[in-house]
Amino acid sequence: MKSKQMMGIVGFVLVFLGVFAPVHSLPILGNVGYIAKWNIAGVLALALSAATLVFSLLDKCRFLWGTGTGILVLVGITFMFTIAEGRSGIQWGWLLLFTGGLLIIGVALYEEIERRS
Secondary structure: OOHHHHHHHHHHHHHHHHHHOEEEEEOOOEEEEHHHHOHHHHHHHHHHHHHHHHHHHOOOHHHHHHHHHHHHHHHHHHHHHHHHHOOOEEOOHHHHHHHHHHHHHHHHHHHHHHHHO
């Protein structure tokens, strides 16, 4: 297995864990996960991360542009809505989601550079 495939799998794991990790801290409810707060967005993030896993295992890393961009756009929009609400604390799950998305984009960039040289 190539290193870019392994990095794609690591990106999948980070996003997968980030979907279930706490992203909000609400006064009465406590910590709330991404999929609990943003149900449809959480399912879409899981679907995109599953596609990332498939593309990584099949060594089709050029398709990770789409999955990585989709994850970052989705997480970025929901993060902005969270900030706009202003009543919830930010938790460490966001770090997993953003890091996983950036790593997936990095693998796609690496594939592009490797293909052109």
